[in-house]
Each structure stands twice: as structure tokens, then as C-alpha cells.
Amino acid sequence: MATTRSSRPTVYDVADRAGVSIATVSRVLRRPETVSPGATRRVLDAVRDLGYVPSGSARGLAARRSGAIGVAFPAFDDVAEIDPVPLSDVPATMRLDPAEAAEPVTNLYMGEVTRGVELEAWRHGLFATVAVARGERRDAALEDLAGRVDGLVVLAGTTPPEVLVRVARSTPVVVVASPRGEDPLDHVRTANGPGMRALVEHLLDHHGLRDVAFVGGVADVPDDLERFAGFGEALASRGLPVPAAPLLRGDFTEERGRALARGLVDAGRVPEALVCSNDQTALGVVDVLQRAGVRVPGDVVVTGFDGIDAAGRSRPRLTTVHQPMAELGRVAVDVLLRRLADPAAPLEDRVLPVQVLLRESCGCLRA
Template identity: 35%
Template sequence: MSQTAQRPTGPNGPQRPHSSQGSQGSPGPQGGPGGTGSGRAGTRTAAGSARPTLEEVAALAGVGRGTVSRVVNGSPRVSEKAREAVNAAIAELGYVPNRAARTLVTSRTDSIALVVPEAETRLFSEPYFSDIISGVSAELAETDMQLLLILVRNQRERERLSAYLTAQRVDGVLLVSVHQDDPLPSLLESLEIPSVLAGRRGDLEPLSYVHADNAGGARMAVRHLLRRGCAQVATITGPLDMEGARARLSGYRQALEEAGRPYQEELVGPGDFTEEGGRVAMRELLERRPGLDAVFCASDVMAAGALQVLRAAGRRVPDDVAVIGFDDSIVARHTDPPLTSVRQPIEEMGRTMARLLLEEIAEQGRARRQVVLATELVVRESA
């Protein structure tokens, strides 16, 4: 299990995570415990001066003790007006929360794990992951929560993560890149640890999750290709053990059926969300159906690989073959030609995941929630 601790750095968050390899033993406690003050009047510092108390902060801010506690703990269940009043009182009094005392009482760690069950090559090469991290960091920037990035790439690391979570080393988990047979969501469910997924395993996902309207976005893309007059519309899928990839394939199929076009397996190229996967699938599609005149790719990164193969084969884009990607990542703006793509709000997804998780941490036993974010088609030169 590889992990790195990150402090939220501002409204934009880190653009790229930095991982450090941890191959020996179980990870130790990460991040400083954080929380409320002790609330004891007359507490003295080492120099003998009185330390401001929680009650004094509450009195100056004109709010209750519980409101101060929620502000200090980073709970989202506080009005902006109350939060500003409490923060102003904290600054005026020089109040410092007694973190160690709160940790002993509540077992809170003030840390959140962002778990990615993928190899670091994908983490660093695909904009999706850095955009998610940026959104999460932005949402946590005004809290005391520490963000831990944990990569899980094999069974040994999975077992170590299981022990880490069972020991309650973090207050909650954000899980990105959910595969159908991944045991991690079931582990989170059994441990009853606050958790939010990016995506879901299926229609009956019991955990909270945030995802984009994958099927709707795919339908928009294929309808656009059909309106252009494309007759043989192919698709390059993501890994079909991921619900998002299956939903995009379903949207592709629905758009064809709506137009009275048959769904043909030989126009479907299996991919894996990587650039090389896009190249391999595009070569196979051209061999099977050399007359194809459009391709919908389930990610921008795969579309970039497909464009390389089409160029090498002498196919002009979009004159001979129109190409659409999915994500509207930075990749889409830098391909040749610039890529028409389905935009999913990835940073907003990260923000929403973090917000839901903070609410679950603050209110244990809260009902699980599901959030679906809208997609839109961004038209550029490739289709």
C-alpha cells in the first residue's frame, strides 16, 4: 500500500499527487489529531497565562458551545455567518483547540483516506485522477482534515489497507475507480466507516456515491455523430467491470436503437481507459470494419490513442472518421485536431464527494446518498 499525506493547499488543491512507497509493515497513524478545545475555564499555558476556552469563544461569537465545536471540527452543518463569527472570535482570543484531548475522547483522527485501486502509471497519466484530487482538496481547504492518498495495487496492499481501516486510523474514505469485483466497497460497508464512492458497482449500490450521467453523455455523443450523417459508428469502451464504462456502452447502444440502427458487436472495441488501449482497439476496429466513419471513445485518453492510429492509417479526422471522447479533460484541448468530448464535471465530483463524506463523519448513521451530475457535449474540430 502506497500512501502520502496531503494538507489541502488552497482553492485549487494539488494538481498532481506525490506518492511515496511504503512496502514494509502496516502504515502508522497519519496526520495530527484535531478537534475541539477542552472547554475548561482557567486552563494555563506553560508561561502561566490563561488559555482561552471554548465557552469564551462562544460568548464572543454570540453562538452556542456546540456551534464552536462544529466549526473547529470542520463540520459543514454550520451557517456561513456563524462560521465567520466563530473564526473571528478564535482569531481575536488566540484560541487553540486541544486536539489531543479531543482525540482521546472521540477517537477521531482528522484524516480522510482517498483510496485509488490502480497502478501509479494511471494515476499520474490520466487527468481524471488529478482533477478528482483537486476537487477534494478544495472542499477540505477550510477544514482541519488531512488528506491521505493511498494506492492499492495488489492483494498484499489490499490486506494492509483492510487492517489500517479496521484499526480506525482514518475518519472516512473516498474510493475512486470502483471495479465490480473489488472487495473494498464491501469492506467499507461491513466496517460501517463513513465512505463515498466515485461511481458505483451497480444500480443497487448501498454506499453513498457521486458519478456523472454516463449513459446520457454517451447518447449525446452518438446522436451528434448520427446527425453528421455517419453511417458506421464504432465505439471504444472502458473496462466493462466498471459500471461507468458499462453505462457509456449502454448509452451508445440506446442512441443507435433510437435511430433505427442495429447494434453490431464488430463495431465495439474493448478498451481500458488508457492511451495504449485506445490505439489497440482502434487498430482492431479498422481491421474488422475498414469502412467505419465515426468512433465514440469512452475517455479522452483513449480517443488520443485512436487519433494516432487513424492518422497513421491515412484517415482524416473528421472528414473520413469523426471522433468523440469522454471527460473533456485537458487532453481534449491538445489533440490534433482538438477533440469533441462529453464533459463530466470531475472537479465538482471531487468536491461533492468530500462534502458528503464530511457530513457523514459529522452525523454518524446518516442515510446514504447518491448524486448524479449532468454531462454536456463540447463540440470541437474532431466531430
Template identity: 50%
Template structure:
């Protein structure tokens, strides 16, 4: 293979020092315009590209931030209301057919993360996997800071990584784990949502749908119970239907109650993706929403605006979460042992047709 051109080759051709070549690419405002132009011409003629990795190694930095997700990435569109996957090869399916085929919560947080990195001139490494300690550690070795979505990675692994580089955990309640935390006020959001259903729509029979497999879902159920109790109603000890979308047999309780016409007046779902699947199930069984059953979600993903009826939900500031994570990592770059930051962002209820309100604009 031909030898790759180096900074020395560019400096020789442009007739400048290697320091001037370095400044041209890293701090161009410090180089005269005519000199900068000469360096860029020489680099283009030689096919020279600055080696950020080598430069970072010299300073103990990689110049990149990482973003790691787990099984939130859906490889194929969601199953239908009957629990069966769509027919045909997943690669042949129209990606615009159902926006719920994509992890839109992850997408929106990632978009904010990407925008903040771009505005700061920060390189970004996106990665996903099973959540094994080895896969997370391997990614951590290639970045100056890492943000992680909720997943199965052992806390001990993240704590180990956090001793070397700063780590931001999304949507995980802050504990003494050495990690920075960016979360939202799930309890307050759910209390506000239930307060709207009870106070504005006079609904007294509500059921919670969703398995409490994540800290977010557990906090939302706790907020649901608090609001129901505050309204003078009996607070359930467990969700009405503890369905997880990954299960082959989903919404068995909701389906059974629908068949017997014993559904509660409102189904409050732990997430928008659960709520959208419930809307599909009810539509397939001829149960009108919101006339017979009110359905609500939580997250505020785009698919909720596209549903029919449009979905009442609680909107998380997902892009702001991604941006904030980058800001935290930049502040703590090179100093992972500093006192961790913890941020709790507010949420807001978005009233739409699935609860009986006119569709909102946001």
C-alpha cells in the same frame, strides 16, 4: 530522544489553562487576542505541535478523510501507437511530454476532493494500491470516511468498511451495498453524443471502441446502442474493437480496418484516453481525422483540448464529484449505518475538431 512538549508545558509557560491552549488551536475565536498570542508564542518557543491523532482518539475520530485509487495511476507514459513503451528510463522522461501519462480523470476528481477538504479544514489521506481487502481496510482504520475509485476491491470488503465509517464509491452504479454513490449520467451523455454525430453530421456508420471492463464503460456502450437504434440504425451487440489500454496488443481491429480502408465513418470511444490513442494510431497510418474518420471520447480530460485535432467528448463534472463526496462523508461522519445517498450528476457534450466542429472553448 528529547521529550516532546505537551499541552501542559505550553499552558505552564503561557500562564493559562490547558483548556485555553486547546481552544487556541481548535477554536481561536473563543480566546482573547492577547491570550491567543501568548499561547502561540509559548508553543513556538517550545516547538509544540498539536497532536491531532491523539485528540481524535479521545473523541473517537481521526479528523481525516481518505481517498483511495487503484491501478488508474499510470507509472509511465502511455505506449505509442505501435504498442511499445517509450525508450529510456521512465524517471528521465519529460513529464510534460505527453499529458496522457497521467490519470487526469483521477486528478480532477481528487482536486475537487482536496479543495472541499481544505475549505472545511478537513485533513486528507491519499492512498493507492492493488485494491486488496487488507490495503483498503488498513486505510479505512485511519480515517473518518473514505471515498474509493472503481477498482478490483471485493464489494464485501467495502460493505464491511461501510459498517464502521461512511464510504463513497465513485462511478459505480448504486446497489444495495451500504455505500454512498457519486456517479454521472453515462447513458444520457452517450445518447447526446451519438445524436450529435447522426443529427448534425449525418453520420450513419459508427463503431464503439473499448472493452466493457468497468460499469462506466458498460453504461456508455448501452447508451451508444440506444442512440444508434433510435436513429433507425442497426445496434451492434458488441463493441467494434474491445481494446483495453493495459493490453500489449491494442486496437488490432481498428488497425486491421485502417489497413484495408474499411473503417466506419465514426469511432466512438469509451474514454478520452482510448480516443487519444486512436488518434495516434490513425495519424501514424495517414488516416485524416475528421475528414475520413470522426473520433470522439468521453470524460473531458485536459489532454483532449491539447490533442490535434482537438477532441470532441462528453465532459464529466469531475471536480464537482470530488467536492460532493466530501460533503456526503461529512454529513454521515459517525453514522455510517444511515440510509446511503446516491447522486447522479449530469454531463454535457463538448464539440471540437475531431468530429468536424470548430474547437470549443471548454
């Protein structure tokens, strides 16, 4: 009669059955090419016979690692805004869904960065664990994640720099979307300032615009600060006054972009050009302006930054600065793995290039 095991088989059981060390079991499960064919066969036979399912901790015993990379970024939404779905006994219902009711708040930028992290981690036999630092427990959540992974990829603004420095004493940290300052951390970013400057100089020189306003994102976010600085540099280079602050400030979401545009329309004061800090804000602005009868680009030019897919499918298509978002994640993992291999290596501050994409929303192409 078959017996039922009283407990889940462990890596020690596999090692005992195969007659090898637990380090050899770990290498077979992670890097079988480093183990002799005979030992590999015995370990795999033991895994099959025992019904062993390797855990992350068991796979990492030989290297004293978890085999995971953590990805942390701040919340771009509000849990309180998520409406509960009403239950119904009817399996399928129907309602009218006017376009103006669609106000997505998902941050597509982080989705692309996370995709790059996950793919590069997978390429190295690792996996990615994603955490959103939200509310009062954001610092504790980051520290908890750090204790479960080999290293962290953290979006700038997720938690105060001093928290990252403290975490990095035990778990390597790579900061995405922020220039390296005095902190002892590796950084990966894109050429935000030069990209924005090139875009604005194009609006000034090619289109002859002078009434150009900047629509910023969340205050003190490094990406936003660099883009506004590039905006100011373009104006100064053409002898135009440089504002001390953006005309408007949003939160990088399409929903907030719509709200800002409604305010401009209601006030009856829409500049010749609205240079938005990111694409989602710009898409929200364009949507509201067009519904109010303001032509884009006939009456006002609107531009974005990021190069998300939706910007290339909108009507008009959005002129923007494309940054390699997935590549940011991939390079962050590369830097993190280098840090894990050599903790004493010089700190890195990698800057990835960007590309200005001229489309219909600035008037360069026929709508």
C-alpha cells in the same frame, strides 16, 4: 546553559503549560473561534515556547477524529513498465525524442477528482491522503487507509463491493463513479448514459453516420457500462442494430488507444466513427490514425468522454462529453461530511450533469 529536551513535546505538555484541557488545545489548533481569546493566547504561547508541532491525532482528540479524508483508486499503470533511469556522470545529456515514442499512461481523470477532494477537504480544515490499490494487497491497503482517516472517497472498481461494505461499518465510504445498487453506501456519479446517448444521436442525426463503433474501457467498470448502454440506446432509438459488446476494449489509457488503432489500420477496417469511452483512449486513437494517413474527421469521426484539458488542445480538438471531474471529488467530500455528521441519514445517490462539447474531430467546426 540551555538543555536539550529528551523527547518531543506532546499535547499534554501544551495543556499543562497553558493550564487548560487537551480538548481545549485541540480546539485552538483546529477551531480557535470556539475558544476564548485568553485561553487561545495561552495555548499558542505554550505551543511556541515548547516548540510543539501538532500531529494529526492530537488535532483530532476533541472530536475523536484524525482530520483526514482518504482517497482510494485502482492502479492504471504497471510498475513493471517503469524503466529505471540510467545514471551518468554527465549532468545534462541530449537525445532525439520522436513524438511516436511519447505514450503517457497517467490517468488524468483521477487527478482531477483527487484535486476536487483535496480542495473541498482543505476548505473544511481537513487534508486528503491518497492511496492506490494495487495488486494482491489492494484490499489490505484500503483497510489500512480506512484505519487512519475519518472517511473514504473510493473510485468504483478499486476493490470489491463487499470489502467496501465491511470497511464502512467503522469508516464512512462514498463511492465515486458508480450507481447505487443494493449496497448500504453513498454514491456520487455523473450522467454517463444520457451524455453518451446525446453525443451518439448527434453523430447519427447531424452527420448521417451509420457505421458507428464503440471503443470501451476496462470490462465491468460502471462508468464504461453506463456509457456503452447510452451508446446502445442511441442506436436503438434510430432503428439501428445494437452490438452486444464494444468493437474494441482498452484500459482507459492513451497507450492502449494507440495499440487498438494500430490494429484497425493494419486490418484495413476503420468504421465511419469511433466512439471512445474516454478522452485518453480517443487521443491515442486519433494520433495513430493521422500518422497512418487516415483523416480525422475526413475519413473517420473520433469522439471521447471526460473533457480533460488535452482534449481541448489536440489537433483536431476532440469532440467529447465533459463531466465535472473536480466537482465529483468536491461533492463526494460534501456527502462524506454529511454522513459523518449524521450516520443515520438516508443514503445518497447524487448524479451530476454533463455537457456534450462539439469540436473539430466530429466535423462540427472547421479544422
